[in-house]
Amino acid sequence: MSDFTGIFRLALQALIRNKVRSMLTMLGIVIGVAAVIVTVAIGSGARVSVQQSINSLGSNLIVVQPGSVTSTGARGGFGTASTLTPADGMAIAQLPGVSAVSPAVTIRTQIVAGDNNWQTTVTGVAPTYSFIRSWPMASGSFFTQNDVNDAAKVAVLGQTDVSELFPNGQNPVGQTILIKGVPFTVVGTLTALGQSSLGTDQDDTVLIPYTSAMQRITGQTTVSQLMVSATTGDEIAPVQTEVTTLLEQRHAIAAGRPDDFQVRNLQSIAAAASSTGAVMEFLLAGVAAVSLIVGGIGIMNIMMVSVTERTREIGLRMSVGARSATILRQFLTEATVLAACGGVIGVIAGFIGTFIVAALAKWPTQIPIAWVLFSIAFSALVGIFFGYYPAKKAAGLNPIEALRFE
Amino acid sequence: MLVEEQIVEQLSQPVVRVEGLRKVYSLGDSEVIALAGIDLEIRAGEFIAVMGPSGSGKSTFMQITGLLDNPTDGHYYFEGTDVSRLDGDARADIRSRRLGFVFQAYNLLPRTSALENVELPMVYAGVPAAERARIAHEKMGIVGVAHLAQHHPNQMSGGQQQRVAIARSLVNNPGLILADEPTGALDTKTSEDVMRIFRELNEQQGITIMLVTHEPDIAAHAKRIVTFRDGHVVSDHDKTEVAA
Ligand SMILES: Nc1ncnc2c1ncn2[C@@H]1O[C@H](COP(=O)(O)OP(=O)(O)OP(=O)(O)O)[C@@H](O)[C@H]1O
Ligand SMILES: [Mg+2]
Numbered sequence: 187m188s189d190f191t192g193i194f195r196l197a198l199q200a201l202i203r204n205k206v207r208s209m210l211t212m213l214g215i216v217i218g219v220a221a222v223i224v225t226v227a228i229g230s231g232a233r234v235s236v237q238q239s240i241n242s243l244g245s246n247l248i249v250v251q252p253g254s255v256t257s258t259g260a261r262g263g264f265g266t267a268s269t270l271t272p273a274d275g276m277a278i279a280q281l282p283g284v285s286a287v288s289p290a291v292t293i294r295t296q297i298v299a300g301d302n303n304w305q306t307t308v309t310g311v312a313p314t315y316s317f318i319r320s321w322p323m324a325s326g327s328f329f330t331q332n333d334v335n336d337a338a339k340v341a342v343l344g345q346t347d348v349s350e351l352f353p354n355g356q357n358p359v360g361q362t363i364l365i366k367g368v369p370f371t372v373v374g375t376l377t378a379l380g381q382s383s384l385g386t387d388q389d390d391t392v393l394i395p396y397t398s399a400m401q402r403i404t405g406q407t408t409v410s411q412l413m414v415s416a417t418t419g420d421e422i423a424p425v426q427t428e429v430t431t432l433l434e435q436r437h438a439i440a441a442g443r444p445d446d447f448q449v450r451n452l453q454s455i456a457a458a459a460s461s462t463g464a465v466m467e468f469l470l471a472g473v474a475a476v477s478l479i480v481g482g483i484g485i486m487n488i489m490m491v492s493v494t495e496r497t498r499e500i501g502l503r504m505s506v507g508a509r510s511a512t513i514l515r516q517f518l519t520e521a522t523v524l525a526a527c528g529g530v531i532g533v534i535a536g537f538i539g540t541f542i543v544a545a546l547a548k549w550p551t552q553i554p555i556a557w558v559l560f561s562i563a564f565s566a567l568v569g570i571f572f573g574y575y576p577a578k579k580a581a582g583l584n585p586i587e588a589l590r591f592e
Numbered sequence: 593m594l595v596e597e598q599i600v601e602q603l604s605q606p607v608v609r610v611e612g613l614r615k616v617y618s619l620g621d622s623e624v625i626a627l628a629g630i631d632l633e634i635r636a637g638e639f640i641a642v643m644g645p646s647g648s649g650k651s652t653f654m655q656i657t658g659l660l661d662n663p664t665d666g667h668y669y670f671e672g673t674d675v676s677r678l679d680g681d682a683r684a685d686i687r688s689r690r691l692g693f694v695f696q697a698y699n700l701l702p703r704t705s706a707l708e709n710v711e712l713p714m715v716y717a718g719v720p721a722a723e724r725a726r727i728a729h730e731k732m733g734i735v736g737v738a739h740l741a742q743h744h745p746n747q748m749s750g751g752q753q754q755r756v757a758i759a760r761s762l763v764n765n766p767g768l769i770l771a772d773e774p775t776g777a778l779d780t781k782t783s784e785d786v787m788r789i790f791r792e793l794n795e796q797q798g799i800t801i802m803l804v805t806h807e808p809d810i811a812a813h814a815k816r817i818v819t820f821r822d823g824h825v826v827s828d829h830d831k832t833e834v835a836a
Binding site for chain 1: 655658660661680681684685687688689693695697699701702703704708712713715716717718721760764
């Protein structure tokens with residue numbers, strides 16, 4: 187009978203007549219939706235940036251680490267058997283489909299230059315490292331294979347270490363730094379990569395020949411990991427298999443016995459990271475969805491009170507010609523508009539909350555537009571679902587009794 | 593039958609004709625006979641006051657003539673059509689198009705402007721917005737509250753609120769206006785003002801009006817007085833006929 191815009195206006199008028207109550211009713215939905223948005227923004231932001239940083243490491247990268255892998259995929263005996271040697275790396279470099287290999291020896295230590303000192307990560311690598319990471323030089327040059335052969339005391343600095351050790355802007359190339367008391371000559375500096383999405387400063391690094399690291403600093407014959415670069419993305423899987431076979435052979439591991447190393451490619455690491463992220467996201471989104479339902483019950487509660495309070499009004503509306511179905515639609519529209527407005531305000535609050543989290547926690551965030559639309563649509567659904575019972579109650583009133591209601 | 597004859601036939605139909613109208617309320621095992629067989633006709637242009645002691649069935653009669661409820665027994669013809677057994681939606685549609693209500697308690701929507709209150713029945717009748725505003729202004733002008741269009745009910749006196757309510761009852765050009773004790777909440781002076789408006793509407797616009805009152809002074813404004821007792825009509829007094 188009556189047009190939809192008319193009903194919509196009536197519903198809006200009724201909501202505006204009770205501004206404070208409408209606001210309070212919306213609050214549950216607002217909080218629920220804001221929680222959903224912030225949660226998803228944090229979760230998917232982290233996931234996207236993990237993916238990005240892994241890709242920036244070189245998507246054809248395969249990492250060989252010491253330690254065994256159980257059948258469930260969990261790492262066991264971690265750190266007990268450090269078995270990888272540079273010779274393993276050289277053998278791997280001979281395999282087809284491998285473009286470059288670099289051992290990596292990681293040392294967390296203090297470095298000193300003149301009066302300045304700085305806690306950093308020193309990594310012993312091969313010259314191929316700069317190719318594997320596709321990390322260009324800012325000044326000077328990377329050390330050479332000769333430096334590796336000689337276990338030369340040369341170092342390449344990341345930009346953070348440059349600014350920490352040489353705060354006055356001197357050219358670091360040619361200067362001497364002390365690593366665990368051993369003097370190294372700086373031969374080059376790396377370009378700035380900035381923060382990784384995981385929050386670590388990639389420029390906070392010193393690279394030295396792996397031989398120097400092993401002989402002059404750790405005194406060990408094993409390395410922390412081997413970084414292997416496949417020629418193409420398609421070569422990753424075959425290379426992984428070959429590397430496994432080769433190392434089992436070299437380490438004399440009998441068939442059926444667990445390996446003392448594990449071969450992983452960055453895609454699988456990325457997939458693991460993002461699936462962990464996805465699980466977290468779902469859990470948090472579940473919590474948020476529960477709060478949305480609580481918000482919906484809030485709407486139902488207030489709508490019930492509202493129907494009772496407005497009984498006479500409903501009687502009047504019926505006496506001037508509103509059909510039951512029209513009253514039903516009007517109250518349903520009120521609940522839906524209320525919930526949808528709550529959804530929109532919640533999205534805005536979610537954006538603000540996300541912004542604050544991103545700024546305070548320096549956490550990467552990303553708000554997928556699909557979730558924004560989904561939240562608003564879901565809120566409206568919550569409104570329809572929880573508004574239906576009160577609306578039905580209103581529509582079922584007898585006009586005479588409703589008019590007589592005190 | 594010729595078209596003119598049909599129209600004449602239609603016009604000569606009484607607005608309301610009830611035959612043997614009964615309404616029985618059952619309260620558990622006891623029964624209350626609110627209307628015990630009413631026969632009555634109301635013709636277009638009449639102005640009727642319904643009187644009678646409390647509990648005599650006046651409001652019940654108004655509710656049934658106003659199509660807010662169905663009779664238990666008997667027949668009700670509204671503008672020539674049998675409406676005794678209509679369902680809720682059909683009754684709502686006739687209320688929307690052909691009936692106007694004025695209540696003792698005004699029943700205006702709170703925190704809503706007088707104009708929007710007057711427009712309300714037209715929203716449910718599906719009248720376009722611009723048309724609604726025009727008609728609402730026109731009817732408010734007729735009852736002398738055009739200047740109160742933007743006032744909310746709590747910013748108006750009882751008399752002003754009742755005039756707004758009368759304007760609201762007029763917007764769909766009803767065939768019948770039903771008013772159950774419209775002056776019940778008003779003082780004598782204001783009651784007289786409201787009754788004068790009803791009289792003008794009846795005399796100048798030919799609108800058919802039926803109102804319930806306990807006060808003879810109020811009933812004196814009407815052209816015809818029907819008295820109820822125990823669910824029966826005990827007297828039906830037409831002043832125009834007496835004067836004639
Ligand atoms: N919904 C109802 N259920 C049961 N009995 C009712 C109901 N409505 C009215 N009655 C009874 O029907 C009879 C007529 O009531 P009605 O309201 O029509 O009287 P009235 O003439 O309008 O009285 P008053 O002058 O006090 O308004 C009364 O006995 C009343 O108690
Ligand atoms: Mg009564």
